[in-house]
Structure formats: C-alpha cells, structure tokens
Amino acid sequence: xxxxxxxxxxxxxxxxxxxxxxxxxxxxxxxxxxxxxxxxxxxxxxxxxxxxxxxxxxxxxxxxxxxxxxxxxxxxxxxxxxxxxxxxxxxxxxxxxxxxxxxxxxxxxxxxxxxxxxxxxxxxxxxxxxxxxxxxxxxxxxxxxxxxxxxxxxxxxxxxxxxxxxxxxxxxxxxxxxxxxxxxxxxxxxxxxxxxxxxxxxxxxxxxxxxxxxxxxxxxxxxxxxxxxxxxxxxxxxxxxxxxxxxxxxxxx
Numbered sequence: 524x525x526x527x528x529x530x531x532x533x534x535x536x537x538x539x540x541x542x543x544x545x546x547x548x549x550x551x552x553x554x555x556x557x558x559x560x561x562x563x564x565x566x567x568x569x570x571x572x573x574x575x576x577x578x579x580x581x582x583x584x585x586x587x588x589x590x591x592x593x594x595x596x597x598x599x600x601x602x603x604x605x606x607x608x609x610x611x612x613x614x615x616x617x618x619x620x621x622x623x624x625x626x627x628x629x630x631x632x633x634x635x636x637x638x639x640x641x642x643x644x645x646x647x648x649x650x651x652x653x654x655x656x657x658x659x660x661x662x663x664x665x666x667x668x669x670x671x672x673x674x675x676x677x678x679x680x681x682x683x684x685x686x687x688x689x690x691x692x693x694x695x696x697x698x699x700x701x702x703x704x705x706x707x708x709x710x711x712x713x714x715x716x717x718x719x720x721x722x723x724x725x726x727x728x729x730x731x732x733x734x735x736x737x738x739x740x741x742x743x744x745x746x747x748x749x750x751x752x753x754x755x756x757x758x759x760x761x762x763x764x765x766x767x768x769x770x771x772x773x774x775x776x
Contacts (some may be wrong), residue, residue, distance in 0.1 A: 575603035590625035678722040
C-alpha cells in the first residue's frame with residue numbers, strides 16, 4: 524500500500540487592521556490640520572493675510588498713511604478696511620479714511636460711561652509749530668487756488684514768518700532760531716512737510732485735515748489779536764490720532 528503524500532492547504536485568517544500592510548505608493552500619510560498653513564513666522568496664530576497685517580502695523584506705527592507714499596498699502600487698506608477697522612476697535616481705536624485726500628489715520632475712542640485705556644498720547648503742537656502750520660496751510664490754499672499741483676515753502680520763509688511774532692524786547696535770537704529750526708524738523712518728521720531739497724519743502728495734503736478752513740480762520744483771528752474772535756485762546760492743532768490739546772501757553776511750557 525502506497526502512502527499518499529498529503530499537502531497541507533494554507534489557512535487564511537484576518538489580521539488586525541494595524542498589521543495589514545498598505546500597498547506601496549497607494550496611500551499618502553494624512554497631514555495634521557495645523558500643518559496646512561504654517562503661518563508667516565514660527566508660532567504665528569494670526570488670521571489676516573500679510574498685506575492686511577502690514578497695513579495695520581503701519582497705521583499703528585505712523586501718524587497717518589498716505590496713498591501717495593504707500594500706493595500698494597493704500598490699495599490693501601481699501602480691500603481690507605472693514606477687518607482692519609475691527610482690529611483697531613478691539614484696542615479702542617478707530618480708523619479714519621479720507622478718500623478725497625487719500626489719507627488714513629487712527630483716533631483714540633472716547634466714550635462717556637466707558638473706562639478705556641488710552642493708547643494714543645495727546646500731543647498738541649507747540650506754539651512755534653502752530654505758527655508754521657498756519658503759514659504752510661495758507662501757502663497750500665494759495666497754490667491750490669492758483670491751480671498748482673503742489674505747494675512749496677523755504678526754511679528761510681518759515682523762519683522769517685515765525686520771527687515776526689517775537690516780543691519786541693526779545694534778545695536771544697539764536698535760541699529762537701533754534702526753536703524754529705526744531706519746529707520745521709518736527710513738521711518734516713510728522714510728514715506735514717517733505718524736504719525735496721536742502722531747505723526747501725513740499726507741503727503735504729495732510730495739512731488740510733490738521734487745519735480745516737474753519738480751524739484755520741479761528742487760529743488766524745487769534746494770531747491777529749482780533750477782539751471779536753469767539754475764542755480768545757484757541758488751542759493749537761493736534762496730531763491726527765489725538766483729540767485734545769493744550770492752550771498755546773500750556774504747549775510752550
């Protein structure tokens with residue numbers, strides 16, 4: 524009797540899911556949701572796009588944002604105006620956009636009944652700066668009325684104008700001249716004036732916002748000593764993101 528060879532049939536059984544090998548190249552390892560957008564920098568949790576964040580940072584950094592100086596940022600501001608305004612509101616600061624002069628600036632929110640931390644410091648112009656503001660604002664109006672595209676002033680013109688308001692018994696002219704030079708430098712730093720050549724400045728349109736016509740007339744009456752002026756000592760103008768100002772006497776102290 525011949526012994527038959529027996530062949531054992533392989534038995535199949537289901538392996539646990541975690542032991543089933545995946546065919547090579549068939550599946551892609553899923554990425555974590557937080558890895559979809561790595562952010563602009565390590566640990567970034569911001570939600571605004573880069574161009575909106577840049578505009579927001581510029582508004583916080585500067586007194587104002589002008590389309591003439593930052594055309595790309597101005598375009599981004601208009602595109603993201605609502606969300607940028609909302610972010611500033613979270614800080615009790617409001618966004619003001621003047622589309623006529625294409626200038627945007629921030630302003631401290633003040634509301635009766637709310638105790639609000641004040642982020643924007645009230646910083647009135649000093650008396651000499653106020654005098655120069657009136658001078659360059661008048662020059663801007665004159666050139667606009669003549670149909671000129673821009674208005675220019677010289678440092679010597681501004682100095683002569685301011686020196687004309689000195690007391691008759693003033694003797695320290697060198698100190699007053701330094702004060703005037705510092706005032707010109709301050710207006711250039713605040714982008715009210717733009718130095719186009721040594722000692723020559725272009726008056727920037729923001730002066731229209733700082734000194735609107737009614738404010739200009741009020742301060743002009745004050746300078747002329749008009750007894751009929753409704754306000755005897757009008758406050759000098761404040762920077763675009765401020766609300767209150769000291770009197771001329773306080774500003775000089």
